Amino acid sequence: MSDIEAFAERLGSYLEADQVNLVRRAYFYAEQAHDGQTRRSGEPYVTHPLAVAGILAEMHMDHQSLMAAMLHDVIEDTGIPKQALEKQFGETVAELVDGVSKLTQMDFDTKAEAQAENFQKMALAMARDIRVILVKLADRLHNMRTLGALAPAKARRIARETLEIYAPIAHRLGMHNLSTEFEDLGFRAMYPLRSRMIERAVRQARGNRRELLGKLLASLEERLQQQGLNGRVLGREKHMYGIYQKMRLKRRAFNEIMDVYAFRIIVDSVDSCYRALGAVHGLYKPFPGRFKDYIAIPKANGYQSLHTTLFGIGGVPIEIQIRTEEMEELANNGIAAHWLYKSKDEVLNGNHARTRKWLKGVLELQQSAGNSLEFIENVKIDLFPDEVYIFSPKGRIMELPKGATPVDFAYAVHTDIGNNCIACRINRRLAPLSEPLQSGQTVEIITAPGARPNPAWLNFVITGKARTHIRHALKHQRHAESVALGERLLDKVLSSFDTSLANIDEQSISAVLGDCGLTLMEDLLADIGLGNRMAYVVARSLLLQAGTRTDSTPEKSEKREEQGGALAIRGTEGLVMNFARCCNPIPGDPIVGLLTSGKGMLIHQENCQELASQRHDSEKLLHLTWDKDVSGEFTVELRVELEQQRGIIAQLATSITVADASIERISVDERDGRISVVQLAVRVRDRLHLSQLIKRIRAISGVARITRLKN
Incomplete structure (x- = not known):
């Protein structure tokens, strides 16, 4: 045949x-x-x-x-x-x-x-x-x-x-x-060599275990018969790659893994599963905290079973899975176990519905991802085999990968909830958004209209959905902020020519966009905000197209710069305006802005040494001022010399807290046996707040000297 x-x-x-x-x-x-x-x-x-x-x-x-x-x-x-x-x-x-x-x-x-x-x-x-x-x-x-x-x-x-x-x-x-x-x-x-070694060791271990395995199997079968339960008991073999992964990731010896005896009990109904569990717990004592009920709460892939670990003969650990015949079929063949393409009207069972939900999520990831490499990175993250099961305040169960945080949970519930998330409660207590979640916890997400994702979330989120949507939102946020900054910079230059963007006609704008190879004005403004184009050059092009005379002698340019006035900084400009770490400017300090191609504006103190090579480039350096409504907290670095005495660092920390400032980081060096040098990064509101803080620190007995570090 x-x-x-x-x-x-x-x-x-x-x-x-x-x-x-x-x-x-x-x-x-x-x-x-x-x-x-x-x-x-x-x-x-x-x-x-x-x-x-x-x-x-x-x-x-x-x-x-x-x-x-x-x-x-x-x-x-x-x-x-x-x-x-x-x-x-x-x-x-x-x-x-x-x-x-x-x-x-x-x-x-x-x-x-x-x-x-x-x-x-x-x-x-x-x-x-x-x-x-x-x-x-x-x-x-x-x-x-x-x-x-x-x-x-x-x-x-x-x-x-x-x-x-x-x-x-x-x-x-x-x-x-x-x-x-x-x-x-x-x-x-x-890994052919590692594979052969483990295979040989497994064969040898199975031979040594045969007698005890037979005794355990017989005792479990006998126990089921005594309780009138129809079922079969199977010895469960560990596969090579699973053994290798446990040895590598959990740092366990081969003998530790092989010393565990694993069995599967297959019965005729869900009710019999729980009765069989009671029967085996009556035969051998269970390990505390090692019982898992995946029948009541199935795994994300539809897997259902009861898991327990027992102290067997002579104290050997026995891992037992208890399930029905249908669950066994589903565990082995998954989505292919009960194929449903018999008629178009047939309702998808739970496993198919779960798979559809996952695939829908994959499709969302694909649409939001910046490129195929980002997409595959996120899908790989979502293919984690371990899950935690989290409850919403209304009792809805969500499956998330192990290590997921409240931000992952928020995005799993809905993208808008993730984007507008500001805080969370875990089991009714306020908790950090970065705290890894544990199975069984109830998580409540607190949102605020207008709130936006924090770039720092990318350091701790686990799921592809959260990562993709945060990046997507930040990209849009960055674009919007660069457009806003670009408009302010362009208007500032145009004001020095006694006009504004609103006064430039559409024809002139279209001509300049064509010269730049762009179609939308917002793309041109975004380029200015990101530092890819100079506001002065774009302003001159617009005015030339509009037929306005533009003089470009240094004296007149300087005069117009003054007429335009310094750009006011509010401190809340976001992702396209950052504060230089070399000099840490705070409200009240004289400041300038350095436009960096593709990154937006970096704000420095006016006398910052890092700007020495840039001072000749008047197109990249902008005079800035602080807005009267400036808000937020700003980092400042302090150097405190103090006499070594018990509890003085604690006193220093307390004084900073009492002054309503917060410590970002602290390091202590001994200069000699008598004096310690403490370097602090603290968050303050402005120069007045800083002077109040310095005054309070100076009042501590033992403080010899305090200076603000610049460069």
Whole structure:
């Protein structure tokens, strides 16, 4: 019997005869299309699509998925267009094949970028039809099983990509069997020596454990019978990559990992799961705090089971998972366990609904990400296998990756809640927005209209959604702020020519925009605000277009600069206006602004030594003044020399707090055995506030000298 006929016979066990015939027809079409092509192993190429379809058949996938598997390389490798497949096999199958087809080779700067673009295309295709990713996973699995035919460098590259992307996706879709095989095959290709050593050690350990394993298995089976529970007990093997990861990340010895005995108890109903839990807890004592109920609160990928750890015979730890037959099927095959494309009216079950929700999130990430590399970085973060389960104040459960913070939670609830978040309560107490969340906590997000994301959030958020939306909001915020600053700078120069932007006609503006290669005035203003274009040059161009006379002698320019007046700083300009760390200007200090290309304006004290090389460049240096309504806190550096005596540093800290200032950082150096030198960075409102603070510090007995550091 030929390979395809043997395969068709297997399909007959769960597909209709006409569906089997369609799959057979797709095979013969692929065989003809790939005629003359061989794999690296020398076999006819069609053996690969047949093997991919075989992997999907083991999961009992529908006939359209199997047809797509047979045809998945036809578009790329044989030049047959998608339209021809659509005509032969219908729109759905053609769309699936197109989704699975690899990107035509494009010129990318790096392999990472090519991989990211490829994955981005795959993500979009699987969001349209989840079966795309299942065919793709089966394709990758067969390629991993036949890696031996490839050159070692190429095999390692494919293995790394599998471990980084495909194994986590299989896990995220609840497909345990697939993700485990991906990990073990990837591990074997990436680290052949380590893999062989662990494999040898596992074989030896299993031989030594056989007797005790048999005793534990028998005692568990006997206990279930005593309680009248129908169920089976299986010994659970640890896979090689899992052992390696525990040894590497948790720094555990091989013996520590293998000393744990693992079993799975499979029963007939959810009620029996909880009864079986009571039965095993009656047989062996449970470890405190090691029980997890994933039946009441399933994992993000739909996984359900009861987990407990017991003290077994002689005190050996026993890990036990208890679940129903349906949960076992779902744990092994995930989204492919119960395929629902039987009728269009059929309601998606919980697992499919969860997957759809995740894919919707992936699509949102793709739309908001700046580029494919940022997108893939965020999706990799979201493929974390460990979750924490957080409650909203109304009792809604949210699944988040381990290490997620209240800001991640806020963005998971809604993008607007994340963007307007200002504080949070964890279990009714006020907590920092950066605090990692623990399972079971109730988190309440406090928002304020008009609030904006803080750039510092990017240092601690975990989820791709939070990271992408924060970057997106900051990009818009930066653009808006650079436009506002650019308008102020341009108007300031125009005022020295006794006019303003409002008085410049549209025709002159359009002409200048054309000369700059821009279409929108706000882009020109943003360029000025970011320091990419000089306000004086743009102002002159506008006035020349408008027919206004512009003199450019140094004396007249200087006079006009004075007429224009200094630009007033409020302290709340945001991302395009920053305060120089070299001299730390505060309200009341004479200041100047240095325009830096692409970064906006950096504000320095007027006498800052760092500006020595810039003083001749009048276009980059701007005279600034402080607005009368300046607000916020500003960093200032102080050097305090004090006599060494018990408790004097505490006194110093208390004096600063009493003066309503806050310490940003502090360092202490001993100059000699008698005098200590304390360097402080403190936050103050203005020069008056600073003088009050210095006066209070001077009053401390033992303070010899205090100076403000500049440069």
